[in-house]
Amino acid sequence: MNLIALATSRWGPSLVMSLCRLLPRSSIRHLGGWLSSYLAGQRDLEFVRNLRSNVAVIHGLPEEDANIDRAVAQLLYNAIMSYADFFRLVQVGPERARVACELDPSMKQIVRECLATGQGLVLVGAHMCSFDILMLGLREVFPSVQVLTNANPEGSSRVMNQIRQEQGIEVTPISVRSLRQALSRLREGGVVAIAADLPVEFGEELTFFGRTSQLPVGHTRLALDTGAQILVGVSHRVGEGAYQAEVVLAPRPESTGDRKRDGIHWAQDVLSRLEGFIRVWPDEWLMPIPVWPQPAWSP
DSSP states (O other), X not given: OOHHHHHTSTTHHHHHHHHHHHSOHHHHHHHHHHHHHHHHTOTTSHHHHHHHHHHHHXXXXXXXXXXXXXXXXXXXXXXXXHXXXXXXXXXXXXXXXXXXXXXXXXXXXXXXXXXXXXXXEEEEEOOXXXXXXXXXXXXXXXXXEEEEEOSSOOTHHHHHHHHXXXXXXXXXXXXXXXXXXXXXXXXXXXXXXXXSXXXXXXXXXXXXXXXXXXXXXXXXXXXXXXXXXXXXXEEEEEETTEEEEEEEEOOOOOOOSOHHHHHHHHHHHHHHHHHHXXXXXXXXXXXXXXXXXXXXXXX
16 A cells, blocks of 8 residues: 555544654654655656646646656645644644634635625635645634535545544535535525535536636535625645635626526636635645646647
């Protein structure tokens, strides 16, 4: 079993939690540096190949460029340190998450204004390294959040969902039942979170970093069906064990009378805003499956 297979197995989270409990932060930092460099060089691993493919697109470089090696290593380092920080928070108590993930006052004001209207709120994010820390930190301004996730979680994903539930994050794999729950919550003025950067079979052709990919539009359908607003948000590392949340409101587009068309238009706007965040923090976007079917670079 290679390191990636171990990390993504059901034993992975427990192993990382044990290391975080036994080792000081300095040792975790050194171990993370070695692991990230080692894994970045394992190009035969599917996980690493997929990262390289995605990273090459967002940097606009050939996959064989030396800068891609460095970018993937930095991405893996950020991921390792973010998970280590998350597991440390889990061990010391969720109240520490507010210290770990700083919420800008202007962001808090945007959220409070949205919630004050009585409308529901769809928080749309991307697969950033510190997603879990963001979810913990946002509880400062959100009374409760329903997070819609992968319909069939396996291995470490299933275990991570259990850990998130224990931390008060309501995780619901996508199903007919969870979508009905989301609709009900939004109509009652609640909050639902979902990612919009993961390719899906029943998505729409949207433009992301100048290339088309079949990406989800379910978040805009939820908002259109319930009158909810959409906030686009991510988080990123700003220092040792410290993170910053960033959000922006994605205004509802003017209705054309064609609900499907409006949903696609809104989804493209949301995706463009996510792209803007990822361009600023490209070494934080941890997408483990290929987003685009075409090669990153054609001679």
